[in-house]
Amino acid sequence: MQYFHSVRLDEEKCLGCTNCIKRCPTQAIRVRDGKARIISNRCIDCGECIRVCPHHAKRAVTDPLSMMDDFRYKIALPAPTLYGQFNHLLDVDYVLTGLIDLGFDSVFEVSRAAELVSDYTRQLMRENKLKTPVISSACPAVVRLVKVRYPDLCGQVLPHLSPMQVAARLAKEEAIRQTGLAKEEIGCFFITPCPAKVTDIVSPIGISQSWVDGAFSIADIYKPLLEKMEQVKTPRPLSKSGIIGVSWANSGGESAALIREQYLAADGIENVITVLDQLEDERLTELDFIELNACPGGCVGGVLTVENPYVAKARIQRLRKYMPVSLNHVNGSVSPEILEWDGELEYTGGMQLSSDLVEAMRMMQEIDALEKMLPALDCGSCGAPSCRALAEDIVTGSGARLNDCIFILRKEASSLGVSLSDHPADRGRIHPTEEQNDDGKNAQ
Amino acid sequence: MSSSSVQPIVQLYEVPGNDFTRAGEASSKVKGILKKLGYDPDAIRRVSIAMYEGEINMVIHANGGIARVEIFPDRVEILLSDQGPGIADVEKAMEEGYSTAPDEVRALGFGAGMGLPNMKKCCDEFRIDTAIGKGTDVYMIIRVRGSKS
CATH class of the missing domain: 3.30.70.20 (Alpha-Beta Plaits)
Structure with a gap:
């Protein structure tokens, strides 16, 4: 694969x-x-x-702005995080008008699609149609983490497309109707705060073919967009979303949109892992919704943004003040089926030692033995994140050797009469000492 | 490859009795090992829950103890052994909702009387050997579903 x-x-x-x-x-x-x-x-x-x-x-890797030229009709899909990047912004329409002036033929706010996802999730949860606690599928890094590490939780991930994909689909279908152009002539470009979304365009989760054609990073578009925004005198009334959609930019926004009490919102990848571990052990049964964002603060903390996440959050809070609650609902012009994944989330693994259990057990025993020879300092000098990881790399045959460990190497050198150091560690603190014979090789 | 040709992976853990914040560490480590092995997800889930509940029990009631885990290709055997007060009425202890946990532990959300019943539900074999004033051994086997017993 x-x-x-x-x-x-x-x-x-x-x-x-x-x-x-x-x-x-x-x-x-x-x-x-x-x-x-x-x-x-x-x-x-x-x-x-x-x-x-x-x-x-x-x-x-994101796409260059020149990619727009490949399409006859260009649609911008701004993530709500984009709105938090600008100082003194009181009206989203300045940003949206700026995008039009930058060369896009139309804009479709991702926050509109977020409101649809929220509405549909509320509906399904009310009808008890989802396995709880439901895990949000909005952050593609989290969904991929579940795919490689949490086989048991795959069935609990909300089986809905991300707002980005929903927005692209709706925008493209609308453009086809209005312009009569073919699907291929219309380009949908997501203005992205993070690399995980870019991956979700090339290999989308839940569908085989992405509706989004390209991704421009917020950092790349920031300057040209700001220049256009500064020239906007009367912004065009383009915004069609409210508090609920825009709040998705922050950790807790998607949960709050469900208007339920039993939820948890965690952000930052380490915190996300802690929560997933507990979920897996069925220790969070009192909750019915789990919102997880890999970046600190939520999407506003994405690595492709310009502004620090806390400032961006404060700005979005202010921006929300005069917004309606929500302007987008399913069952009206939008049928809920288009929000759904084609199939269930599939566990791909990637962390296990071998696809053969018995072989994996043998390897594990070998790794345990090797680990005992290593200094347990987890210094990373060998190129692996921990002594355990080095032992694993050696056993799984990924090209690592025992003397990638500088402490083992030093032992070997000193037994050949070469001094690499006169550090006291050479004289017995590091336990490979006892296990080595005169040849400097490790006795098994 | 025949599964009998491989030695079981044996892990020994000390469950500290005086540090409530460390309860659950051993089960979490075992879970990590089973995942690395690519073990059956359903079996991993049951091992994690049974062992976690057992660890909590040892911390609450018995001032800690030891956990010995043996991983075979078709099953995981767990022995939780403590030198605590013993269980006076095993039958009663197995009833859902029955608990002798002290109030301070309940305040943390534990002691709902579901520990032992949950453990039993997860296991294919479950045995308690207990003696008042001497301690308790809980012996559990969790088999990979679909493998021969």
Whole structure:
């Protein structure tokens, strides 16, 4: 199976330090030959490595604004997070008008689609048609995390398309009706706060073919858009969504839109993992909805944004003040079926040692034995995030060797009469000492 | 490959009795191992719940104890052993809603009297050996559904 990832490495900038390997929530990064490598089937495109890399060697692949030229009719799909990037903004229509002036033929706010998803979720939960606690499917990094790590929870993920996909579908169908153009001539572009959404365009969750054609990062569009916005004298009345839709930008917004009490909203990937672990153990049975966002603060904390998440949140709060509650509902012009996934979320795994259980057990025992030889410092110098991970890499044959560990290497060197250090650690604190014979090899 | 040709993976955990905040650590570690092995998800779920409840019981009632876990290709065997006060009336303890947990533990949301019944529900074999004043051993086997017993 081929995996597309938006998160990529810029080899020239990578110094091979250990920052990203230690922060990756799925242990998907190793440093090999002095450069970081992403293990494709484990990466969930959360963007933590982009956030943490001091050398800016990790980046998200988004589309260049010139991609608009490939289509006769261009539609902008702004994420509500976009509204939180601008100071002194009191009316969303300035942003939407600015997008039109930038060259888009129309805009379709993703917050409109968010209101539809909220409305439909409310309806299904009222009718007890969903397995509770329902896990939100809005954050694609979280959905991918469930796919690789939580087989039991796949059936609890809300089986609805993300507001981005719903918005693209509705916008495209509307444009086809209005212009008479073919589907291929109409381009839908998501203005994205994060790399996970970009991945969700190339390999969408829940459907086989994405309705979105491209993604422009908020960071890329910010400056040209701001210039257009500053020239807007009278904004066109384009906004068609309310508080409920716009609030999806913040952690807790999707939950609040359900108008129920028994919910939890967690943000930040480590917190998300804690909650998923507890959910898996059936320890959160008193809740009926779980909103999870990989980024701190929710989408406003995405790595492709310009403004810090707390400022963006405060601005959105102010912006909401004069908005209607919600302007979009299902069952009217929108039939709820278009919000649904084609099938259930499928567990793909990616963390297990082998597809053969007995083989996996043998490997585990080998890993346990190797781990005992390692210093348990989890320093990351070998290129793996922990001693345990190095042991796993050796056993799974991914090219790592025991003397990638600098402490083991030092032992080997000193037994050959080469001194790499006179640190006291050489004289017995690190336990491989006892297990080595005169050849400097490890006695088994 | 025949499943008898592999040694079980044996894990031993000390469940601390004096630190309530660490209750659940052992079951979480076992869950991590089973996932790495690609173990049957339903069995993982049942092991996690049974062991978690057992750990909590040991912390609340018995000032901790030890957990010994053996992972076979077709089953997981768990022994939870403590030197606590023992269970006076096992039959009663197995009733849903019956609890002898102290108020301070209930204040944290535990002690609903569902621990032992939940554990039993998760297991294919479940046995309690207990002696007043000496301690309790809970022995559990969780089989992978569809594998031969």
